[in-house]
Amino acid sequence: MSGRRLARFLLSAALLSLGVGAFGTGSIRLSSYPTLSVADGHSTVTISAEVRQSDGSKVADGTPVRFTASGASFRESDVGTVDGVARAVLVAPNEPGFVRITASVTSIGTVNTLDVEFVKDRAALSAARRYVEISSEASLFYSNQIGVFSAAAPSRGVRLRYGDITINASDLQLDSAGLVVVAVDAELTVGETSLECRRLRYTLPQRSGFAIATVDGRLAGCELKGAIASVAEGGVDPAAFEFRDVGTSQTSVHAASVVFFPNREIQFRHAQVFVGDTRVMSMPLYALKAHSGPELFTDQVIGFENGSLQVNYPYYLNLSPTFTSALRLRSGQNYGRGASSSRGFFLDLESTYLAGADGEGSVTLSGIGRSDMSLSFRHTQRFGERSSVSALLDFPNFNSIYGGINAYRSFKGYTATLSANSSSSFSGEKYESQRADLSVTTDRKPVPGLPGTYSVGLTMNTSRASFFGRRTEQSGYGLRAQWVMTPQRLWQGAVLTNSVTLSQLWSGSDAKPFGVVATTAVSTNLNNRSNLRLAYDYTKDSFTSSFFGSHRVTGELFWSDSNFLASVFGGRSLDMDSMNVFADVSYLLGPQWRVGGVFSLDRFRGETVEDQTLLLGYRMGLREIAITYSMRTGRFGLELLNAPFR
Template sequence: MRAARSACFVALAALGGLGAAQTAAIRVTAFPQVSVADARSTVTISAEVRDGSGRLALDGTQVLFSTTLGSFREPITTTYNGVARAVLVAGGLPGTARITATAPGLNAESITDFEFLSDRGLLASANEYVEVVAPTYLAMSLDQKILGATGPKHGAHLRYREVQLEADDLQFDIQAMEVRARRAHLKMGKVDQAFDDLYLKLNLRKGVGTGAYQAPVITGVIPQGRWFSVVTESRARYGLVEIRPGGLSPSRKPATPSDFEFVDYSRSATMISAKKAVVFPRREVQFHKAEVVADGAKVMRFALFQVSLTGPTPILTEQIISVNDSHLAVNYPHYLSLKPGLTSLMRFRTGENIGRGMGASGGSFLDYEVAWNRGDRSEGGFTFSGLNRSDSNLSLRHYLRMDDRTTLSAQLESPAERSIFGSLNVNRQFAGYQVGLSGISTRSLRGVPYANQQLNLTAETDPIKAGRLPVQLYYGLTASSNSLQSQFLDRSQSAIGARLRSQLLPRQLDRVTRLNASCTVSELAGHNSPRGLSMQGTTSVNRRLGGGAGIAAIYDYLNDPISSPLTGHHRLTLQSSYEAKRSSVSLMANRSLDADRSGYQADLGYRVSGLWRLRFSQSYDRYLGSGFLDSSALLSYRLGGRDIGLSWSRRDRRLGFQLLGTSFN
């Protein structure tokens, strides 16, 4: 079997040139992978741009960046050695930002989502994992994100931090972080107890269970001075108990039927069975001795396998090999090592669908990837992409929680081995305030001399309540230094000043409407730095419309001497979604009210019948008189567990053939 997989891997590499479409593509990555909505944290957004043949785009190719949360220091940049980079500064509102990178000259666009957390303490939970082992039976529904395990005589094992659970049967709802078990034994804090039925909210360490427990019982009364004393002894009882790390107590309310009820996921389109699974609830699941089951048929086996928990969930076989716009698309990972602390693999990819259209990118790539993780203490990775190409890319990244108050993240890249890029972020919590230092640097190794450095330092107090107002205030100091040296230019800039950030505590306007807002004001002065007051503010209103629909309106105000002349001062963003049995709609539109910049993205889906589906996607981005419009349509037919369809792309202006997993339900 091992030799067969290796032969398959070599064969895929040999087929790399088949079906490469002439479509420019952008790959967008973010580092770090998650950040805090504190109006000062920075994220490096990198956009690797390649032309239709897979070659890196020429230096100077313009790339426009936009985001629905936060702001870019320089929203318009150009490529250097095929990569354009922009620094995203966090806003004051938590949530998922939709980041768009557009290369108008190449008619290419790519979109990625980035999560801003409400509190820095949540960063640690992003790296936690749950380990499940069951030699008899272990399977996960990729559709419902539920993992089940069975083993006689407590043969199914689950471990999460200090929580250890052994059971005959258990189910783990990954998205809800809930465990249900039968005939189980739980060890957690002071709890070391057997249960007939068990429900546990893992991340809260709370739950209920049925089983025997010790309860105090009054056995008599004895005189004690002028008073009497009650004599009690501990006796075994059976019933419903509340579970907490400190111990057990009789439940004050009855259990609901859903507390102990297992979910039936036997009809899931895609299942993965294994001997062991390691679940990172925010990212991925790693499987040992995995077997992929599609529509009840065993289709693939892997000694080691990994699936993502984010994004769409097509049939797994189509994640590896599919037909995209009449071209072969391959993304084949060959795992060398897969365990909670270390993952290494070789990946072959070609014909990728990067962006929102139906087109396939050109070029074939052989990558070597290593990722490591030490729980909530550290994580990182190394990637050598394009081993088979002259324009290969080296990338190293690492996150480290040095102690309970200090975190560090660093990144190092060498695009095409012609330049080197590095970034560093350090945050330290002191008594009553916190300090953050961020820096990026780019330097050429070959060719035309080029060097660019940026350094930013921010100190900010912990939140202070603004009297009786539902507002928190943060006072701070900020300093920055920038320099740029090239063959024709040598300039530097430095600034220092004070800042004030205000954060509205989220307000519930009614049962279905929620208001949130934040504002940051800064006063800077320094060498070659624009003087004056700068301000950034955001207000959002979210409303549930009922019937599976919702809408959000976001207003952004930016008064910054550097960015405002490019993007304007006022921006309005609208987001809406609707889900029904036969149709789905997702819309996002933004417009600068005092600058020529606007854009929208629309996704429409309709189920014509049980077998036929329609899908339409369109995106538009306009800046200073020039615009980029891309749209695609798909008519698909369900054949077994797969969709076969005809596609049309405005970019290619021709019909294409698609063989894919389910696009929408």
């Protein structure tokens, strides 16, 4: 898109936004850093909540934001905003999976959620940085609705690269969900070893697969480890080499080359967006969220919700695996559940980069030209397989500074982890705070005769703060022991998990109360597309138990059948007035019509944030027009281009 077309778009969007009034109550924009961490019981993730009024201005300093988490804990759960942002430090759970974060602001009646993923070990963190590159001398396209890349070019004109794996083929498909390649007339190269294949099926992360190739002078069905082939004694099923039918996908993106970051983003060069056989848009650079479904580019850019125009337009300045830069125009974004939005225009300059094989980060200048313009910096650096450092630096409103660092070092038999953060104001009311935590923990070892592992460690921390003339300072040290049970099968499709952390801390010569954090959960499949998870958390320490109670139960349900779709999350403290429930439901009335709703409830000590939004949607091809009704505001709304409640 030319600069003139971009300017015309910005002007049109600005005029449209001025003519539309929103009836949202404000918004909470949640983010996490690092975005992916290890479930080791002591790593930390910084959760940031940017809180704005309905007119787009940031809330006053000191506005309380309450954070809760399912299956994990915060060091501080009730945090006041500074320059419109509240930050809380989340301590990693002992078991891998997703932790549901809830942030609520009672004063503006807004609540939002964020899922943070924790992986099993550090190796999974390294794997998450890998990406797939595909180029073709002829045809290359991505089918949105089924998540498949297809490429074809004679004389092995298709090239795929994933780390040290390279596949040159005449015809190739890649399944984006499992990273499984199916190819015809292919050459597989892993490191320095190559193999000629008539047919190939290869799983990239596992570096294994099947092929029809020549081994020991004869053509045979083979099993592959790396690029080493051995004859499969039972033969190879020909169906393994069949291509997916991509004709069922109504939308596709054609390109000269593609870079695919699994579960994150797809980058296209010389992109052409198609609906059926009709080309609707061409762009030199284009990016799409992975597994985004059938939405068109326009659905991601512009919408109408809560009585306001929504704009989220990225203009890419550079797009490559190692460096991406974009100007992003935002307005009326719904950072919250239900009738939550903030007016105002925001122009952001976003850059992400990879620094060699072991570094990555981002720099964002947000709200360019506004009085609350801010700068943020993120960087993660690995030093071999044993060490890594993650750092963040924020300048909200250019009125204060916030910095944080997480450092990890693995030794023989034990691991050391350091986390620290500091903040200070430049003007206005003077404040500053610092905190540092150091833990040294043994590697997990099996417990003889028991289905699980244990670790023990030392921990030390120090903190000080000065707010509005008040100064606080404290330090402590202690012992910590962790137990993680090996998942136990209860019945077909059901698994029991359990973890316990015991701690004893001292501050000077004074012993603090003995601490216990325990989680027991049962997960089961209800059918081939539905599942249920129930969990019980017991927490006894000097802060968290007094704030949220010692006993808490949570449940997560995902249900899907031919007509009904539901996603429900609920949590309740058994010994304190604290509860939150979130539900998204949808029911198909026919091929075009459906009804649905988004329901939210967050309650704490008599204060409640509540919203129920009902929806009636009519689908026209790939788009949907929806009439909504907010029970909180008592108003009807119209949503065009896409209906977000799915």
